[in-house]
Amino acid sequence: MELFAPIADAILKAFPSLEPADLVFSPAPKPGMGDMALRAFLPAKRLGIAPPDMAKRIADETSFGPEVKSTALAGPYVNFHIDRAFFGRRLADHVFDMGAYFGSGATGAGKTALVEHTSINPNASPHVGRARNAMIGDSIVRLLRFEGYDVSVHYYVNDMGRQIGLLVLAIEEKVGVLAEGAEPDIRFEEVLDAYVQANQRAEDDESFAAKGYSLLARMEEGDPETRAKFHAVTNLCLNGQILVLARLGINYDVFDRESNFVRDPRLDAIVAALQARNAVFTDEEGRLVVDLSALGHTQEEGRYFVLMRANGSSMYGYRDLAYTIHKMEQCADLNLIILGEDHKLYAQQQSMILEAAGHQYPEAVYYAYIVLKDGKMSTRQGKVVLLSDFLDEAARRSAEKVEEQCRDLSPEERRSIAIKVAVAAVRFAILRVNPNKNVVFDWESSLSFSGDTGPYVQYSCARIASILRKYGMDVPPVSGSFTMETDAEWLLCLKLSEFPTVVQTALSQRSCAPIAQYVLDAARAFTTFYHECPVLDAATPALRDSRAQLCAATRQTLRNALGLLGIEIVDRM
RNA sequence: GCGCCCGUAGCUCAGUGGAUAGAGCGCUUGCCUCCGGAGCAAGAAGUCGCGCGUUCGAAUCGCGCCGGGCGCGCCA
Numbered sequence: 001m002e003l004f005a006p007i008a009d010a011i012l013k014a015f016p017s018l019e020p021a022d023l024v025f026s027p028a029p030k031p032g033m034g035d036m037a038l039r040a041f042l043p044a045k046r047l048g049i050a051p052p053d054m055a056k057r058i059a060d061e062t063s064f065g066p067e068v069k070s071t072a073l074a075g076p077y078v079n080f081h082i083d084r085a086f087f088g089r090r091l092a093d094h095v096f097d098m099g100a101y102f103g104s105g106a107t108g109a110g111k112t113a114l115v116e117h118t119s120i121n122p123n124a125s126p127h128v129g130r131a132r133n134a135m136i137g138d139s140i141v142r143l144l145r146f147e148g149y150d151v152s153v154h155y156y157v158n159d160m161g162r163q164i165g166l167l168v169l170a171i172e173e174k175v176g177v178l179a180e181g182a183e184p185d186i187r188f189e190e191v192l193d194a195y196v197q198a199n200q201r202a203e204d205d206e207s208f209a210a211k212g213y214s215l216l217a218r219m220e221e222g223d224p225e226t227r228a229k230f231h232a233v234t235n236l237c238l239n240g241q242i243l244v245l246a247r248l249g250i251n252y253d254v255f256d257r258e259s260n261f262v263r264d265p266r267l268d269a270i271v272a273a274l275q276a277r278n279a280v281f282t283d284e285e286g287r288l289v290v291d292l293s294a295l296g297h298t299q300e301e302g303r304y305f306v307l308m309r310a311n312g313s314s315m316y317g318y319r320d321l322a323y324t325i326h327k328m329e330q331c332a333d334l335n336l337i338i339l340g341e342d343h344k345l346y347a348q349q350q351s352m353i354l355e356a357a358g359h360q361y362p363e364a365v366y367y368a369y370i371v372l373k374d375g376k377m378s379t380r381q382g383k384v385v386l387l388s389d390f391l392d393e394a395a396r397r398s399a400e401k402v403e404e405q406c407r408d409l410s411p412e413e414r415r416s417i418a419i420k421v422a423v424a425a426v427r428f429a430i431l432r433v434n435p436n437k438n439v440v441f442d443w444e445s446s447l448s449f450s451g452d453t454g455p456y457v458q459y460s461c462a463r464i465a466s467i468l469r470k471y472g473m474d475v476p477p478v479s480g481s482f483t484m485e486t487d488a489e490w491l492l493c494l495k496l497s498e499f500p501t502v503v504q505t506a507l508s509q510r511s512c513a514p515i516a517q518y519v520l521d522a523a524r525a526f527t528t529f530y531h532e533c534p535v536l537d538a539a540t541p542a543l544r545d546s547r548a549q550l551c552a553a554t555r556q557t558l559r560n561a562l563g564l565l566g567i568e569i570v571d572r573m
Numbered sequence: 574g575c576g577c578c579c580g581u582a583g584c585u586c587a588g589u590g591g592a593u594a595g596a597g598c599g600c601u602u603g604c605c606u607c608c609g610g611a612g613c614a615a616g617a618a619g620u621c622g623c624g625c626g627u628u629c630g631a632a633u634c635g636c637g638c639c640g641g642g643c644g645c646g647c648c649a
Contacts, residue, residue: 029592041591050629051591077592121649161649258649287647301575301645309647316649344577345644368578368642376642401611421611433586436578438642444598445585449611451597452586459611467608509589517587520596527612536608551608573611 001094003087003497004036006067007080011038014062018043027494031487034072034079036494041076051076084490088546089482091493095553101146103499103560107507108149114331115141116362117338118245118252119156122237123167124192126244127384128430128441129370129377135430135566136367137338138250139512142564147507149334155252156323159234159259160219161316163199163380165212167191168229170198180228188240191233196382213313220262220313227259244388248423249566256323262314264322271307273357286310295352302345305353320350325359335362336510340369341436365510367435373442385441394422394447401449406572417570421455424567428454431565432516452520454567457558460523460530464555465571467535471548483546488529492550495525496557503564512564519561526554 002008008023022042028034044054055078059071069081095102117137120130137153144151158164171194172178175185186194202209218226238255245251271288274280279294288308297303307318328335339347344366351361369376377384399418406414429446433439449455484490502518535551538544559569 033592037592039591074592119649158649163649283646285647289646299576299645304646306646311647313647315647320649341578341643343644346649348577366578371642380648398611405609405611434579437586438579440585442585448598451611453597453611455611456597459609463609463612470608505589513587517596520587524596530608531613534608573609 001091001497001500003091003094003494006065007038007082010064010068011058011062015043015047015058018046022046027491028079031490033074035082035084035490036080037074038078038080039076040078044076084484084493085482085546088484088489088493088550091497092482092549092553095496095556096549099556100560102556103503104146104148105500105504105507106148107504108144108147108334111149111333112331113144113149113151113334113336114154114327114362115144115151115336115338116154116156116327117141118250119158120241121158121161121163121379122234122241123163124195124237124379125189126241126387127377127379128387128390129384131245131248131387132367132370132430132435132439133338133340134245134250135248135427136365136435136512138248139427139431139515139565140336140338140365140510142566143503143506143512143515144334146503146560146564152331153251153253154327155255157234157238157255157257158316159230159238159257160216160262160319161258162212162216163195164230164234165215165219166198166202166209167195168215168233169208169211170194170201171233172229178229178232180225182232184232184236186236188236191237191240192379192382192384192386195379199380213311217311217313219259222262230259244391247388247391247419248427249568256326258316258319258323261319261322261326264319264326266325267318267322270321270353270357270359274353277356279356280307290349290353292349292352295356297349297352302349305349317346317350321353324350324354324361327362328360335360336365337362338365338367341366342369363510365435368438370430370439370441373440385443390443390446391422391426393443394426395419397447398422398425398449398455402573409572413572417573420568420570421449421458421573424454424458424562425449426454427566428457428516431512432520434513435511454562454565455573457519457523457562458567458570458573460526461555461558461562461569462571462573463530464526464551467551468548468555469571470536471544471551481542481546482549483540483543485543486529486533488525488532489547489550492522492525492529492554495522496553499557499561502561506564515561515564519558519565522554522558522561526558 004025011023012018024039025036028037040051040055044051052075055073055076059073059078067083067086072079115137118134120126141151141153171184171186178184202212219230271280274290277294280290283289287306287310290305292305293303306315308314347364354361395418398421402414402418425447502514506512506514533547535547538547562569
């Protein structure tokens with residue numbers, strides 16, 4: 001919010017050639033130096049004078065209102081001593097007015113967005129590496145919705161391919177022939193083992209691998225019996241995956257099946273467009289190959305992109321072209337896809353091919369992998385930490401804590417709290433790091449409940465709830481006066497006022513990591529306030545009311561910010 | 574080899590041109606008759622990978638190295 005708009009307006013009145021964006025306010029390095037500072041660099045550039053001179057002119061030539069008590073020059077900075085209570089009142093009013101929307105810039109109002117994320121192969125229980133995609137995607141979805149976008153969340157179900165063919169064979173050997181409409185007699189949790197075994201066997205046994213290919217070929221021809229087998233297996237896996245992801249609060253609107261895009265008529269137009277550019281050829285072994293150098297690709301690496309095998313079956317990347325066109329047709333405003341960094345070249349190739357045919361590729365958001373201490377995870381090799389195991393352990397640990405802290409609550413209430421705390425620990429641990437950094441997975445640090453963690457922030461909220469319970473009303477009355485005595489109160493105010501800016505930063509970076517960082521800063525600012533400023537035992541009733549309002553404003557801000565991360569606040573924990 | 578990403582305290586990470594580079598974990602020392610100790614206060618710990626440049630000013634921008642991750646024609 002423009003907390004300092006009254007000050008900015010006064011300066012703009014004195015210097016009409018300045019733009020509002022030139023006036024950047026920030027906290028002073030130390031409260032003793034001032035309540036907040038204005039940097040003179042941008043205004044100085046605008047007026048073509050030296051920053052220290054600009055600072056002096058602003059201080060001298062602006063007629064400030066009574067909310068400015070004094071100014072002090074410090075080189076290129078103007079430090080302000082202001083009426084803190086005036087701005088505290090302004091901040092609290094604004095937060096209460098906006099409520100659940102405090103922080104939103106409403107930049108998506110009237111717009112639609114389509115986000116594809118997760119899109120795990122339906123072959124086994126998801127591991128925590130895959131979950132990074134889902135959590136990043138889900139948080140971006142929450143951010144876009146907060147900004148007012150009408151968002152549709154898509155999950156691409158890769159229900160084709162050799163891997164699935166092999167899995168079908170392996171499961172049939174285990175439980176008998178898969179028939180149309182019948183549920184396979186195998187639990188979701190057992191599929192990972194079957195998948196690992198199937199891949200191992202395909203490596204060792206050529207005839208088994210060949211059977212996988214021929215099953216895939218029948219699938220692609222549209223053979224109804226084969227389709228039923230594939231669907232039986234992929235549905236089992238997809239349903240299992242959705243349940244695990246739902247535990248993290250991650251949900252989807254649309255499931256798009258790859259098998260629906262096999263013989264898509266739109267693909268013919270693409271090949272025609274490539275032919276017109278002389279960018280596609282059939283190689284000596286009969287494969288249909290795109291030569292991207294004809295489309296402006298300059299490197300030798302990634303120059304060739306195979307669309308179809310010699311036996312006439314299509315590659316994943318071919319079917320994906322049709323799917324992308326399908327998505328783009330549905331949403332013009334903002335079309336995002338969350339991809340692992342290993343897909344960068346692939347996405348570039350897809351983009352070039354589509355552009356050659358007059359289409360566009362979505363805006364890609366990349367993330368680096370979560371790796372184990374001894375290398376990357378691999379579902380195919382069974383070298384994974386399963387998301388469900390990870391969540392179970394997080395829930396077990398938080399339940400232990402809640403048991404000892406909340407004995408007066410019912411078992412159901414305690415369970416609900418324990419789950420929220422576990423989700424907070426897991427989501428926060430993943431989301432707080434910059435997505436393009438590798439994360440080395442470590443059970444202890446990602447399940448920690450103390451320090452820079454989601455539960456630490458929830459704990460601040462629980463303390464606020466506790467104070468407000470004793471204070472006696474949910475939201476303190478908005479009264480005309482506001483009282484503020486300490487630096488801690490003021491610094492908390494400043495921190496809360498930064499939230500809308502942080503949301504815009506996250507939006508432009510397409511990352512919720514700044515939100516996570518912000519939430520920690522805000523919780524720390526609150527904790528300092530909490531220790532230095534008694535609320536219920538405040539010296540005067542006016543101070544007590546003001547501090548209670550600050551508590552409520554903090555809780556609203558934390559609730560909104562944590563919501564973007566998919567973390568719920570709790571009143572008890 | 575080529576392309577993209579990363580390199581900041583012992584460890585995990587913030588800090589996308591501005592005041593003395595900040596947190597957490599771990600370590601040392603204190604703090605629960607005091608609104609919740611999942612917490613707080615204090616201390617020790619840094620050639621911001623290395624070098625050269627741009628700038629009044631660089632952890633931040635450019636170039637070159639070094640180290641790590643990912644990718645580079647019939648996997649998805």
